[in-house]
Amino acid sequence: MKRPGPVLTLLAGLLLAAFMLSLNATTGVRNTASSGPRTPAAAPPSSAPPEGPTGSANPADRPVSRSPSPSVPPSTKPVPNADYAGRTDDDSSAVAVSLRDGRAIAYFCDGHDKESWLKGAVRADGTLRLTGKNGARLDGTLRDGGPIRGTVRLGGQRYAFTADKAVKPSGLYRATATVRGARVDGGWIVLPGGRQVGILDRDGEPSTAPVIDPRTGTVTVDGQELTAHPVTP
Known part of the structure; x- marks a missing residue:
C-alpha cells in the first residue's frame, strides 16, 4: 500500500495558498477604504464680534454722532426806548446809555479827567457798537429788558461795565x-x-x-x- 504523503502535502499547499490570497484581498480592500479622502472637520465658529458699518469691531471705537449745542437765540423783544446807568466792574468810572428808536448815545466818565461821548446804532438783537473821539469804543448787549453788559475801550484801557435801567431822575x-x-x-x-x-x-x-x-x-x-x-x- 502506497503512502498518501505527497498528495496530502500538495493539497495542503494549495489550501494555504488559497487562504493567503483571500486574506490579501480582504486586507487590500480595507486599506484602500481607510486611505481614501477624508472630509475636513468644520472650523470652530469665531468668537470675535462682527464688524459694524464703520468697520470697527469695538463699538467704543466707532465715531459718535453728537447734536450741535443749541446757540443762545437773540432777543425777540423790540429794543426799548430807555435810559441805563451803572458802574464799571473796577468801580473806577460810570457809564450811561440812552436808547431811542434804534439809536444810542453813551457817556463814560471817571469824575476827574477822563471822559468820552459815544454814539451809534442799536441792532435788533440788542447789540450796541458805539464810537467816540480818539478811537473810543463801546461794545454792549441788551437782552430781553435786562441790563446792558459790555466794555468801553478808552486810552488803551478796557473797562467792563453793567448798566441797569434808569428811572428818572437817574x-x-x-x-x-x-x-x-x-x-x-x-x-x-x-x-x-x-x-x-x-x-x-x-x-x-x-x-x-x-x-x-x-x-x-x-x-x-x-x-x-x-x-x-x-x-x-
Missing part, C-alpha cells in the same frame, strides 16, 4: 454854555440811588463837575446858573 445829563468867556461843557451821570459822577470841561480843561439838581437840572458854574438837560440820541 440817567444822563448835559449842559453846554459860555461862562465868563469860557466854553463850558458838562456831563453828568446820575446813578440809581442818587450818586452823581460828572466832568466839567472849561475850554479843554476837565475837572470834577459840580452837583446838579436832578429834579430840575439846575447847576451853578462859576456863579452862573445853568440847566443840564436829559440826553437822548
Whole structure:
C-alpha cells in the first residue's frame, strides 16, 4: 500500500495558498477604504464680534454722532426806548446809555479827567457798537429788558461795565454854555440811588463837575446858573 504523503502535502499547499490570497484581498480592500479622502472637520465658529458699518469691531471705537449745542437765540423783544446807568466792574468810572428808536448815545466818565461821548446804532438783537473821539469804543448787549453788559475801550484801557435801567431822575445829563468867556461843557451821570459822577470841561480843561439838581437840572458854574438837560440820541 502506497503512502498518501505527497498528495496530502500538495493539497495542503494549495489550501494555504488559497487562504493567503483571500486574506490579501480582504486586507487590500480595507486599506484602500481607510486611505481614501477624508472630509475636513468644520472650523470652530469665531468668537470675535462682527464688524459694524464703520468697520470697527469695538463699538467704543466707532465715531459718535453728537447734536450741535443749541446757540443762545437773540432777543425777540423790540429794543426799548430807555435810559441805563451803572458802574464799571473796577468801580473806577460810570457809564450811561440812552436808547431811542434804534439809536444810542453813551457817556463814560471817571469824575476827574477822563471822559468820552459815544454814539451809534442799536441792532435788533440788542447789540450796541458805539464810537467816540480818539478811537473810543463801546461794545454792549441788551437782552430781553435786562441790563446792558459790555466794555468801553478808552486810552488803551478796557473797562467792563453793567448798566441797569434808569428811572428818572437817574440817567444822563448835559449842559453846554459860555461862562465868563469860557466854553463850558458838562456831563453828568446820575446813578440809581442818587450818586452823581460828572466832568466839567472849561475850554479843554476837565475837572470834577459840580452837583446838579436832578429834579430840575439846575447847576451853578462859576456863579452862573445853568440847566443840564436829559440826553437822548
